Amino acid sequence: MLGLLAAASFTRRTIFTEGHRKFLHILATKAAAALENTRLVEQLQGANRELLEANRQLQENFQQSILGFARAIEQNDPYTRGHSDRVAQYSRIIAAELALDASIVEDIFFAGQLHDIGKIGISSQKLNKAGKLNAPEIRMFRRHPEMGKQILEPIPFMRHLISGVYCHHERYDGQGYPQGLCGEEIPLMGRIIAVADTYDAMTSDRSYRKALPMQVAVEELRANSGTQFDPMVVQSFLAAVAKGQIHE
Numbered sequence: 001m002l003g004l005l006a007a008a009s010f011t012r013r014t015i016f017t018e019g020h021r022k023f024l025h026i027l028a029t030k031a032a033a034a035l036e037n038t039r040l041v042e043q044l045q046g047a048n049r050e051l052l053e054a055n056r057q058l059q060e061n062f063q064q065s066i067l068g069f070a071r072a073i074e075q076n077d078p079y080t081r082g083h084s085d086r087v088a089q090y091s092r093i094i095a096a097e098l099a100l101d102a103s104i105v106e107d108i109f110f111a112g113q114l115h116d117i118g119k120i121g122i123s124s125q126k127l128n129k130a131g132k133l134n135a136p137e138i139r140m141f142r143r144h145p146e147m148g149k150q151i152l153e154p155i156p157f158m159r160h161l162i163s164g165v166y167c168h169h170e171r172y173d174g175q176g177y178p179q180g181l182c183g184e185e186i187p188l189m190g191r192i193i194a195v196a197d198t199y200d201a202m203t204s205d206r207s208y209r210k211a212l213p214m215q216v217a218v219e220e221l222r223a224n225s226g227t228q229f230d231p232m233v234v235q236s237f238l239a240a241v242a243k244g245q246i247h248e
């Protein structure tokens with residue numbers, strides 16, 4: 001009940017008729033409906049505001065979880081400290097250069113943060129040994145994209161990042177792993193992270209060699225465009241270098 005409507009006559013001998021009563025009833029019903037609608041709209045707007053806020057918090061938690069995951073990878077492998085961050089940033093720059101939608105650019109950034117998450121399961125001594133890896137070690141190392149996929153699969157709000165994680169070691173000429181996909185069969189996210197990942201690996205110190213100068217690494221990307229890398233992605237990377245968005 002919203003309220004009460006009372007009618008009183010102050011004119012002598014004027015008594016309300018049934019017609020008056022019905023008219024008043026209709027009027028009151030209309031007023032009640034209008035009041036109720038207003039109340040419902042306000043309630044809905046309030047709920048909407050709460051939902052938007054909850055959604056914002058969820059997104060924030062999501063981003064924090066991703067950063068936490070990325071840090072966990074790097075704890076395991078001191079040589080790649082900062083690697084996920086840099087790969088994410090290079091990937092974002094390439095994606096923006098390709099004029100992809102802002103939300104896809106952000107997805108690629110997060111996928112870059114997570115690209116090596118599957119390495120959680122590989123021991124750091126094996127990853128950082130000075131000499132060459134032997135065949136069983138290479139086999140184990142090469143399982144990290146698959147392991148990354150398995151880690152992300154049960155998490156609904158991370159599922160759209162899997163293609164970047166699973167396909168970042170595919171090669172444009174089909175000689176990569178784990179699936180040996182070729183050209184545009186490789187999801188774009190994977191093709192972008194492949195370039196960002198290789199560039200950062202070349203320009204960072206590793207347990208088995210010193211960092212290469214930027215110019216040498218850039219030339220290496222150019223030389224492998226169309227074989228290891230998607231030419232369109234390399235071209236975007238080079239354009240970003242020319243604009244000074246990627247520098248020493």
Ligand SMILES: [Fe+2]
Nearest residue numbers: 115116168169
């Ligand atoms: Fe990797």
